[in-house]
Amino acid sequence: MSVDHEHSSTPARAVRPRWTLPQPWTRTVPDLLAAAGTDAEAGLTGQEAARRLADHGPNELRGAAPVPLWRRVATQFQEPLVYLLLAAVVVSVVAWAVEGARGVPVDAVVIAVVVLLNGVIGLVQESRADTAVAALQQLTTATSTVLRDGRPLVVAAADLVPGDVLVLAEGDAVGADARLSAATGLKVSEASLTGESAAVTKEVDALVGTVALGDRVNMVFKGTAVVQGGGRAVVTATGMDTEMGAIAEMLEATVEDPSPLQQDIARVSTMLGITVVVIAVVVMAVTFLVNDVSSLSDVVTVLLLGVSLAVAAVPEGLPAILSVVLAIGVQRMARRNAIVKKLHSVETLGSASVIASDKTGTLTKNEMTIERVVTASGEVRLTGAGYRPEGSALVHGRPVEQADAGLLTEARMVLAGGSLSNNAWLEDVDGEVVVHGDPTEAAFLAALPKLPGARETVARYRRRGEVPFTSERKMMSTLQLRADDRAVRVVTKGAPDVLLSRCTGLQVGDDVVGLTEDRRRQALADVEALSAQAFRTLGVAYAEVAEPDPHRALEDSVEQGLVYVGTAGIIDPPRPEVADAVREAHRAGIRVLMITGDHPGTAARIATDLGIITEGEGAVTGPALDELDGPGLTETTRRSSVYARVAPQHKLAIVDALQADGHVVAMTGDGVNDAPALKSADIGIAMGITGTEVTKQAARMILADDDFATIVAAVRQGRTIFENIKKFLRYLLSSNMGEVATVFFGVVLASVIGLTDASAEGVVVPLLATQILWINLVTDSTPALAMGVDPEVDDVMARRPRDPGERIIDGRMWSGILMIGLVMGVLTLLTIDVFLPGGLVEGADSLEVARTAGFTTLVLAQLFNVFNSRSETTSAFRHLFANRWLWGAVALSAALQVAVVHVPFLQVAFGTADLDLRHWLLCLAMASGVLWFDELRKLVLRRRG
Template sequence: MVGPQDNPSNVPVSQAYDGDPSLASAQDIARTLAVDPKRGLDEAEVKDRLKKFGFNKLAEAPQVPGWKKFLLQFKDPLVYLLLAATAISLVAWFIERAHSPAGSGESLPFDAIVIVLILVLNAVLGYIQEARAEQAVDALARMTAPQTSVLRGGRVLHVDTTEVVPGDILVLSEGDTISADGRILTSASLRIAEASLTGESVPVSKRAETLEQAKALGDRFNMVFNGTAVTQGTGRAIVTATGMRTQVGRIADMLSQTDDDATPLQREMAHVSKILGIAVCIIAVVVLIALAAMSGFHSLDDVIESLLLAVSLAVAAVPEGLATILTVVLALGVQRMAKHHAIVKKLSSVETLGSASVICSDKTGTLTRNEMTVERVVTASGSVQITGTGYAPNGHMIAMDDSDAIPDGVRDEVVCTLGAGILANDGELREGAEPGAWEIVGDPTEVSLIVAGRKVKADRRYAGFSRVAEIPFTSERKRMSVVARDAADSDHLTIFSKGAPDVLLTHCTRIRVDGAVRPLTQGDRQTILANVESLSDQAYRTLGQAYRPLGTSSLAQIPGITTNAAGQVTEMADQSDVVESELIWAGMVAIIDPPRTEVRDSIAEAHRAGIRTVMITGDHPRTAARIATDLGIVEDGGRALTGDQLDAFTSEKELDQATADVSVYARVAPEHKLTIVKSLQRQGNIVAMTGDGVNDAPAVKSADIGVAMGITGTEVTKESASMILADDNFSTIVDAVREGRGIFDNIRKFLRYLLSSNMGEVFTVFGGVVFAGFLGITQPGSQSVTVPLLATQLLWINLLTDAAPALAMGVDPSTEDVMGRRPRTMNERVVNREMWGDVLFIGVIMAIVTLVGMDMHLAGGLFTDRSVGGSHEYQMVEARTMGFTILVFAQMFNALASRSHLQSAFNGLFSNRMLWGAIVVSVLLQLIVIYVPFLNTAFGTTPLGPQAWIECVALAVFVLVASELRKAVLRLMGNGPM
């Protein structure tokens, strides 16, 4: 190890090289970090640096304890209101017990107990559903390779990645995952896939030279970065940053500074809860003031009755089942989406995706397959298209003009071209453990040549060739060559080369045409270069292939080759100009990372639904524009903006004007993705951001809903997302949008039902108190208030009607046009003006029919007394039972009416069998409460006679009749069916 005397600058060892390591020589960095590149650190120094700098891992967010997650379930204004009602009920019970004769009054505070049990049940359900979602995400998470090869004490060791420290020498080879940021020391054909960090789909060649000026991450050829992977070659790098100081760590730090915003559904539910809470408080105050003004409080009983009235109003106003039903409906949606490979981490995110107006997506691996594919082969006699995408060797060649026959000459040239590509190749294609699953080793571009060669059976023609020598690819040479021997003709060697067409062409003097070889003319060169330019304009990456029979059986016999004293050939790479001369041009291939085949239809479906798709990538603008055009994101010739152009905007207004029109962004940094998402949100969009790489994570977290790829996605991105796609399929996002829209429609249905039903209860209590004198709702010999319905009856109604029917409405079948309308805007309320109209109208009708039914069984009211006789106290019990039952039946009819704001309830009346089952169950439970003796005592009910049942049904059905009449009028006014 380098000692202090070898560090003349006396710069203290730090966790990361101060400044940009790419601008300093590897020797300077080694001196600064006090390490000998030939020996690495020793174990004692490693331990010291671990103590000083910590483990090589990203900072983890503190885990929220289970008890806190459970308590967060109670964080809701409606819950606070019910807790206040519980406290009032307890106070009233204690006062009543203290001033009542022994043995009289309720032995337990049943009202308070029932309310608390409901709240706890809701909290438990919400906690369980969120815990299940977290478990699904944990099961999906895949751990990265835990071992890293480093040079320590002169030996190559395999150590835990968390124990890598600044100054360690990374030993890199094909297939390795890089565990820290580092400066290249040495490299041999080293290429690294950096798509997860930079978005660049093509692996980047790495070398040790020092940069002359600062460049973007994707252009720092002398640096390696944490989380990227070696696809080809070998090399060594000195670690300059670990943990949170790496580029990945900086992005993770950006995430920690990004706040989690409430989803639109969460904001809307908070708004509804706030309105209900304020409304019930106002109504309670108005009623109490009215009572005080009319009769005053003359005794402690008056105070107790007033407190119980406040409890009744609170219980009537609050749909206790709202939180439970919302949780269950979202959870059922989550389960359906999980079956379609979408894992939702937060229940409220389901509805948000259904409201999305813009989907921002990364290109590589999300819209494309992240599998380089040879699509065309161009030779002297013509060109062909190679069918099939990805690494499965399934496909064949077809003519570009769709003609049936391919001339034999063209076929021969194509096989020769791909044969050269197969042999001048370090990649490998393997069939995976599962049939039809293919795995690659090495550079994806090289493997694409192997795949194409198998499709046209070129591998069979060249199966007898074995490699004798290699001249590796370098960024300076821009080509690779191998010398091979054919087993069928062992006396003759052949050189096969591939590389950049313009470079390889300078080493060619002949060309293969129609199975024969002739001199390469200037016209041939111009044609080939014109084809290269044309393919490049179409975003293809081109590779040329050439070959030459050497005419000898030994490398030493090649004219111009130098050998040592023993007759052995010296370093081949130093003699490349001799070997790679007078080559025969075979042809070239056009390679691209193809779009996913199903994505185009999904984007078209999204467009039909009014959802704009935006591509954001770190790839080249021309490539991005080509892919976006193929997928239908933009029309041919659509505009693309780069990161530099985004930086040039001087105001948010200019930026917003650009992002409102442009749907393709290329060569962007993580900060740019975040900027684009924020700009779209400022325009009132609900933005979904999909991505797989670390560079996507900040934007994924800041979007209204972040969607991470489950297979190719990095752990940082998955942690930031609200939803994970287990199949990495963009089409799954559109399916999730459809599911989310259906869920949103159903949420509006059961909200209309719950709010109108509870409003009916509030108006019933309010009207029964204010108009008690007209209706005969009084206690004989008492001037205190008499509540028309008991709190326990109201709780039972809410339990009965807010549970099964509302849940059944939450899974109502989606309409066919769910993807045929535009997404709702950010300022559009879930409970909008039209719904509040429905709620108030139905609430008033429900209260009227309930109070009329009660009045019909009370003496001294507006209508004839139809009670069976008995004391006034019994008449009050019978009247309450009537009102109690009418409200239940009215809410059952309201369930049918609330499925649409304008559409008749008789359209698709029996399409939701679960709703009818819920209605039947609710009616049976109501019968039990009325006819089971001990429940009569608990709920203050009495059995009803046949005539009373006829009256109950006749009055309750008026809710459905009134709703149908109102819908008919609204449709006539031109609103149209909904």
């Protein structure tokens, strides 16, 4: 094997030890196979493929190099606020040294420890987010079909190796660059690589000389899509040696634009940063003005206070918490069968105002079911859905055994005939019925057990030949030998009108009567009645024939002079859970559209059953859409919810019209032709079971169970995640505003609350810098993270979709944040005043005890605020114990506060003093005031509606 890196149409690349064939498009197929060391029919052996994978590495485009641990650690400290803290450490150490370096520089040590702990928490949260994202990527791994050891095998595209033989089919994504060895009507979309919109027709013949990329018609390339036909191809390049790899090298430096949510968070952070710096400067200025700052120690105290206040007011852990919450939420969605490929797509999902869904397999079970059998003597109804042998046969609501014997005989012959003229079979795999063959034919097999005697009838026959189905004849027949009397019958099923044109007799009970014109009209009327109810119809007929020559193929001439037995009404029934999901979507202000290629009558019937439209509303067809101009299309999409007989361009036009009308559109699809609409939609949703690889790559979300109800559940989860983001923002910002209010008004009103008289220090502050940092450390991270996984408190589906332009923190939320922050500050300062001599309330404790009590009240108030922040309007006592993680985080924070108050070495570090039971009870009571105030505020909001 040779190493070659010639790519005439792409930039030169660094030589790496990967195997490629030089100009494979110029080689004949035998030469190619010999050079690749592979076999066209057997492919590589598993052992050889493993060896090549070890030699050449995975078939993956090079991602960003993993960031070493030391750099990830350093990143945690590359924040402006951390720089402020480090500057505070330097200031504190310098002041300690100037004053004689006595003892330990406690302030400097404590601040340094806080910085270190913040860095560790940020690193842990970042690692959790990375782990969660990696787990999600495993759920969306692309696959390819290859020949290994002589049989087709589906493998991860990353495991493809040079020399693998790809088996290509319509809908496949091409996993690697490969030279075609066989092709049948193969067309490949190469727009992602060449920009050419038209699909390229592929050929096998060798080309001559240097050929431009777009003209290499005997090659397929990684990242392109098979849109028609099939073929086989020998892999010639993998990973970064592919043409897509060449483009990837040029794009490695490209930075992805932040999502609206990220931009909104960045705006909030920037605004907060500017605001708190201004507040910190103001606080320091006021402190200098109202206090006797006469020593370096006093200056250091003021500087540390300002820096600490700035750090405390900004939730610097917000980006990490946001990533963790999104990742955990998306993993929850994955467990509910909704795989979201990008974390920030969650916000779009929660804003969806229209869900445009395909019918088959999403709204319906994709399990063809016979529900009606109509014969000359009447109609039999079959219960049960899908392919499981469950259900019964009824006539006018009574068991079929109680009906006319002639009707039972005719119905039995319809099901038996449809099962004999049949190439499908059913298999039980671990309790699940697997269909092999045409689903419509499988419907006859599934219906057999529901009708007494039908299976026994089928068992009497042995197959002797077949006239296959063609779209021109619209029927198929099998030759059957009856075992007991050696009679030979041709059993035929097909389009009822076609069958009736070849029939001369009609089955009535056990007898055959002539098919008169009146009887023919009645049979056709029965077919029309079934079609009007959205059933697909198949007729069954038979004829007694002489045994043909076994050495000659059966010809369609035997399909004459048939006896018409009856008609089966077949339907793909709606999924039972979809009607409830549609109601839930409507309750949430989301329109549900059905867009299908099926018959308009069938589409309207299913849509009516599911509640998408009301009785009497019809479907808009693709040809009708073609006649509309832009305004007409917009008006149609506003009033019509069912679209039938549509082509791919219609789906795209509907999505574009809805988006132009201001909607956020979620669109489902499974075929190659759905990919453009999925990519254009705000949330493209691919089917995980029936969807093609191309569709899955174009989509932002994949349904692992192909179920519409999963989409609505994902919307609920998306809205819940967004609500949780608002919860921890409300908590973090209001709590941090409480710290700002405490320090600012504590300095301004120091003489009013007795702080000035209680201290001999030059500068008196309500809280020490180290205490502020402690509050920031203890109350910000774990409670906020626990709120990010909070279960639903408010009914998120009882409101209309969120406007994508709506700010995450609106005016009402800001007013709540500021009010709660102000109340926290007032309660904290009032607690200090209660215990200090003088001030508004006479007390008898020392400054250290009073300050510790205020410090404790502020911490406890923030822990009460955790429960406030779970909803803007709902009482904190609703679903109070629904989140055990939140209670665990609150208990941990409370335990740490007890420790910092009573553990001696922590008392030294944070300037605290012991509190007795009286102190603790009063602190708890004062802190709870935040809860009661917010309950009153919420009551007012609820009364206002």
